Amino acid sequence: xxxxxxxxxxxxxxxxxxxxxxxxxxxxxxxxxxxxxxxxxxxxxxxxxxxxxxxxxxxxxxxxxxxxxxxxxxxxxxxxxxxxxxxxxxxxxxxxxxxxxxxxxxxxxxxxxxxx
Amino acid sequence: xxxxxxxxxxxxxxxxxxxxxxxxxxxxxxxxxxxxxxxxxxxxxxxxxxxxxxxxxxxxxxxxxxxxxxxxxxxxxxxxxxxxxxxxxxxxxxxxxxxxxxxxxxxxxxxxx
Numbered sequence: 001x002x003x004x005x006x007x008x009x010x011x012x013x014x015x016x017x018x019x020x021x022x023x024x025x026x027x028x029x030x031x032x033x034x035x036x037x038x039x040x041x042x043x044x045x046x047x048x049x050x051x052x053x054x055x056x057x058x059x060x061x062x063x064x065x066x067x068x069x070x071x072x073x074x075x076x077x078x079x080x081x082x083x084x085x086x087x088x089x090x091x092x093x094x095x096x097x098x099x100x101x102x103x104x105x106x107x108x109x110x111x112x113x114x115x116x
Numbered sequence: 117x118x119x120x121x122x123x124x125x126x127x128x129x130x131x132x133x134x135x136x137x138x139x140x141x142x143x144x145x146x147x148x149x150x151x152x153x154x155x156x157x158x159x160x161x162x163x164x165x166x167x168x169x170x171x172x173x174x175x176x177x178x179x180x181x182x183x184x185x186x187x188x189x190x191x192x193x194x195x196x197x198x199x200x201x202x203x204x205x206x207x208x209x210x211x212x213x214x215x216x217x218x219x220x221x222x223x224x225x226x227x228x229x
Contacts, residue, residue, distance in 0.1 A: 110159060
């Protein structure tokens with residue numbers, strides 16, 4: 001049972017470039033969550049998606065950030081025109097149905113984004 | 117939305133002693149409370165969870181208690197070992213259409229051999 005797969009593991013970008021972070025959920029899971037973690041800090045919710053739908057993007061900055069979870073393929077978190085403040089670890093998690101019933105979040109290993 | 121507060125932010129204990137981490141939440145409709153352990157550079161991993169219809173749950177050296185009236189829940193680790201050293205996050209779900217998991221700010225636990 002392959003877990004949540006995130007790639008790349010490390011991503012280096014210069015200011016102004018675009019960053020694309022990929023997340024393949026556990027097979028059969030249709031719910032994906034993205035969290036951001038700064039060093040020595042907690043997990044900040046960004047966005048929650050189901051297949052082809054954004055359910056809650058209240059934690060995601062309105063500008064430069066976007067997310068998708070297409071019918072086929074991984075979920076993508078896209079950051080345009082990156083700035084140094086975007087440097088962080090970005091974690092993806094998946095669940096087979098809404099958490100709070102019998103399901104739990106399974107986390108990927110994260111993508112460490114460094115903006116030079 | 118849900119707000120989860122976690123204390124302490126850092127905790128040092130001697131090997132063999134107990135460690136207690138406390139969290140409070142704001143949304144009285146929250147009904148699922150997981151705890152995650154994150155080792156340095158690794159992914160958060162679920163170690164134990166509790167639902168609102170239960171007051172206490174135990175799994176070997178780890179236990180979690182829930183007080184719904186006071187809206188707080190705690191993680192208890194007994195007979196701590198060096199490999200328990202990690203950051204621990206509590207979390208709670210929020211209501212309103214779907215249940216979003218909101219995390220506390222984390223507790224860095226250091227077990228001193």
